[in-house]
Amino acid sequence: MEESVKKPVIEVKNVNKSFGDNHVLKDFSMSVFPGENLVILGKSGSGKSVLIKCIISLIQADEGEIIVLDRPIQDLEQDELDHLRSEIGFLFQSNALYDSMTVRENLEFPLRIHWTKEQRAKGAEAAVKEALEDVGLLHTIDMMPSELSGGMKKRVALARALILRPKVILYDEPTTGLDPITSRGISELMLSVQKKYNATSVIISHDLNCIKITSNRVIMLIDGTCYADDTYDALSKSTDPKIKEFFD
Numbered sequence: 001m002e003e004s005v006k007k008p009v010i011e012v013k014n015v016n017k018s019f020g021d022n023h024v025l026k027d028f029s030m031s032v033f034p035g036e037n038l039v040i041l042g043k044s045g046s047g048k049s050v051l052i053k054c055i056i057s058l059i060q061a062d063e064g065e066i067i068v069l070d071r072p073i074q075d076l077e078q079d080e081l082d083h084l085r086s087e088i089g090f091l092f093q094s095n096a097l098y099d100s101m102t103v104r105e106n107l108e109f110p111l112r113i114h115w116t117k118e119q120r121a122k123g124a125e126a127a128v129k130e131a132l133e134d135v136g137l138l139h140t141i142d143m144m145p146s147e148l149s150g151g152m153k154k155r156v157a158l159a160r161a162l163i164l165r166p167k168v169i170l171y172d173e174p175t176t177g178l179d180p181i182t183s184r185g186i187s188e189l190m191l192s193v194q195k196k197y198n199a200t201s202v203i204i205s206h207d208l209n210c211i212k213i214t215s216n217r218v219i220m221l222i223d224g225t226c227y228a229d230d231t232y233d234a235l236s237k238s239t240d241p242k243i244k245e246f247f248d
């Protein structure tokens, strides 16, 4: 009966976070379940990035509890946190590729941190190639980031986020700055990698097309709280003025 309810992969419970007088997250709670693609939608400055940074402990919440993959993130020692982060893939707005490294070296970077020398000698080449194949960019393996288009950089950054086979992938504005066609391609790619690896994704986005393609569920972060939590279709039909303004 009750046993069939899935256990969350991420639980955020009553989190508060302020910067001086700026009370960004106000008693914010949410749960993310296995295999979900959850989108967080909110205005610029509403606290979406702060929330994601609290989830990976780049920012400390003032109050509340955050549990990621069964571990209470605020109580972890540095080595436990490093290990947990190896199970989480990040795709930042800026891509954060190293410009002085080739695509191959960029993808090898997480392996240098989290794999032993023996593991790398045995498996790095195959892991890099598979991750690049997943995003359709194997031919760029020896190129420099400066030789790639914006959409290609995003794909390489996604390949790097996938290389450690993360259980959770966090995307911060994955389609920002891309034209609609490239943006659609990235959204479809996010969906296909999520299916291939059965990862759980949390996606911050304003891009309605991206949200429509990728999301199973959308949380609206308004005034520091979880204002609404529903499917894209249900929210897009809402008559609530605060919700409606995102979809008009």
Ligand SMILES: Nc1ncnc2c1ncn2[C@@H]1O[C@H](COP(=O)(O)OP(=O)(O)OP(=O)(O)O)[C@@H](O)[C@H]1O
Residues within 6 Å of the ligand: 019, 022, 024, 042, 043, 044, 045, 046, 047, 048, 049, 050, 051
């Ligand atoms: N390190 C920090 N120090 C002080 N204030 C911060 C810090 N990080 C974020 N803020 C503030 O917290 C608020 C929320 O910022 P956040 O970056 O989470 O917004 P966002 O919803 O991700 O916006 P956008 O869609 O524009 O990326 C903003 O008012 C911002 O100025």
